Amino acid sequence: MNQDTEKGKNADVNWYKNVWKVVSEIPPGHVLTYGEVARLSGNPGWARRVSQALRRAPRKMKLPWHRVINSQGKISFPEDSSGWTRQKDLLEDEGVIFLNGKINLERFGYRGAVDRLLWGEEIL
DNA sequence: GCGCTGACCGCCA
DNA sequence: CTGGCGGCCAGCG
Numbered sequence: 001m002n003q004d005t006e007k008g009k010n011a012d013v014n015w016y017k018n019v020w021k022v023v024s025e026i027p028p029g030h031v032l033t034y035g036e037v038a039r040l041s042g043n044p045g046w047a048r049r050v051s052q053a054l055r056r057a058p059r060k061m062k063l064p065w066h067r068v069i070n071s072q073g074k075i076s077f078p079e080d081s082s083g084w085t086r087q088k089d090l091l092e093d094e095g096v097i098f099l100n101g102k103i104n105l106e107r108f109g110y111r112g113a114v115d116r117l118l119w120g121e122e123i124l
Numbered sequence: 125g126c127g128c129t130g131a132c133c134g135c136c137a
Numbered sequence: 138c139t140g141g142c143g144g145c146c147a148g149c150g
Contacts, residue, residue, distance in 0.1 A: 012147090034132050047132045049146055055131070056147095068131080076131040083131075 015043060019053040026067040029095045031108050033071045040110075051076070066090040073102045073109075 018041040026032055032040075034047035043049075050068070057063045066087040070076045077084035079101075088098060096108050105111070 035134085038132090043145095045133080045145060047145080048130070049132090051131045052147060065131085070131080071133060078131095081131095087131090 015041060015046075015049075016053045016056070018042065019050055020057050020061060020063055023054065023057075023063055023065065023068060024061070026064055028064075028067075029108065030110070031067050031069050031091070031096065031103060031105070032110050033069060033105070034076075035071055036110050037068060067094075069103060073105045075101075 019037060022037050022040045023032070034050045035044070037050050038044055038046040041050075054063070054065045054068060057065065075084050075087050077087065091103070092098065096103055103109075
């Protein structure tokens, strides 16, 4: 198998795929931050590229891009943009609650999902 | 080939 | 809580 031979430009495309896969694995009703997606895809600190990867993702994949938000627990689009409204609508449809325009990451975030597995629904 | 921008993050004041 | 600064890489004029 080639492990070192796939370095270079191929690694970038591979990473894009990885990002898309990670995003597609996000269960409904939960969200991930850009930093977490970058970390889970094996490249901590590449949060900025995650946004570009999502933007360049083909629509065919039906990627749940709306489940990716920023570390502040807020939607990264400008509040007056159509994307912001679209994303908020999609998330609310999955049961995600917006509190004053922000999402409680302790409850809907990745860590919240882990805690829920360990502690149940005691997180309220 | 250079420089700025971007669905960002984390740290610090 | 807000704002500013540096860092990250790809894309575009």
